[in-house]
Amino acid sequence: MTEKTGATVYKCKSCGMVTTEKGHLCSPQEVKKAYTCEYCGITVSNPRHVCKPKVAKLNYVCDGCGRVAVAQTELCRPVEIKK
Structure with a gap:
């Protein structure tokens, strides 16, 4: 953030x-x-x-809206991004 x-x-x-x-x-x-x-x-x-260090830390995507986040708590339906 x-x-x-x-x-x-x-x-x-x-x-x-x-x-x-x-x-x-x-x-x-x-x-x-x-x-x-x-x-x-x-x-x-x-x-x-959005910067490279932040993108590297994005670990989750919302299954509902597609928003990405660093922590599960920032999303309503988090799914882990497989790297």
Whole structure:
């Protein structure tokens, strides 16, 4: 999951890079909501961010809706993903 950050975060209007330091971007735009990924540690503007470390830990899929999760408790009808 991601957790909300308290720092001011900027996103480059041109390339989409996200950072807390405005000077590192060519066209910085302040992001109203920013999140830090607990799997890879980067700051993102999308709470539904998916990264390689998170994908590697996805162990279950919901038999009803197809949603994937790290823990069984996050799904209503969990089925283990065979790797």
